[in-house]
Amino acid sequence: MEATAFLKGIGLGGSLIVAIGSQNAYLLRQALKREFVLTCIAICVICDVVLIGAGVAGMGQLIVEAPALLFWIKIAGAGFLFWYGLRAARSAFNPGVMAASENSMAGDRRTVIAAMLAFSLLNPHVYLDTVVLLGSIGGQQAGNGRWYFALGAMLASLLWFGSLGLGARYLTPVFAKPRAWQILDGVIALVMWALAISLFL
Template identity: 55%
Template sequence: MTSVAFLKGLGLGASLIMAIGSQNAHVLRMGLLRQHVGATVLVCIVCDMLLIAAGVAGMGVLIQHSPLLLELARWGGAAFLFWYGLRAWRAVLGNDSLAVAAGQAQIPLRQALLTVLAMTLLNPHVYLDTVVLLGSIGGQQPADSRLWFALGACCASALWFLSLGYGARLLAPLFAKPLSWRVLDGVVGSVMWSLAAVLALSGS
């Protein structure tokens, strides 16, 4: 049971965090520029872990004692996942790619930290993903599995940001092409819709 909860948290966390957004774009950009990668990645991981833990702990207790909130969380989570998947599939039809400035001057560490904190904490999707969605789904797990669900989601965050930040230099030629982002968005969209269907059918 614990391994299932861990893998569930890992899979859902990975699906949510892989969606292209301002935070991921910033981490990728810093990785491509090879500037303050460690500090940038660490801030993202720590913020995600704190928000996931708060979501699972708080929402879990709240939902457990309220069948109405449980149903709202289930259908709200399914709708949210569907919307995220729809957004990813819409991006598949777009023509966007990340342009990284070449030869940019060294960014001061303080500025780099403030920027990544703003990208993380001022982004409403971060709270929707971690506190609301992961928190509500984590709260539906059995009491002895919630910790493992949260650990799985935290591991997904750590693995993603470490890979994105330190692997960016290897991906620079690839992700200059819009087709690469389309493929990634297509995978994310498919996973999100699959999870939405599983969540919607879990109460039937």
């Protein structure tokens, strides 16, 4: 029964995490630039671990009963996503040669950390997916099954973000060309704007 709950956690957690979103898009971009990749991976995983744990522990009901909180998270999240979409669009129209190398640590660590936290926490869908959905399903597991379910979902998060962040280096030859960065930034801009709009649909 515990093994079943663990596998359920991996399956459901993985299916929710793999979906294209602002968090994944930003992590991919940082991984291709090779800027603070391990820091970004750690932030993504830690945020998921905390939120999944809180959901299984019963915090999901508080989220459901606090629509005003979710509304303000939507406002902040939409504003941030729209602003970052503008940045990505500007980069797409003004491409520069971005060397995807070990020494291209041009960004500021604090800025990257702040952005990664924003992408991880300023999206109300994150709370609905991890705290409410995974929390409610995990809470239905018998006995210690809820914690095995949570561990499975947390492992799915670690595997996905680790694979995305560390596996992006194999795309380095593709992104040696400015045109590839143009396309990536254009796609990221569209994803950010679509997510910002979807928060209010």
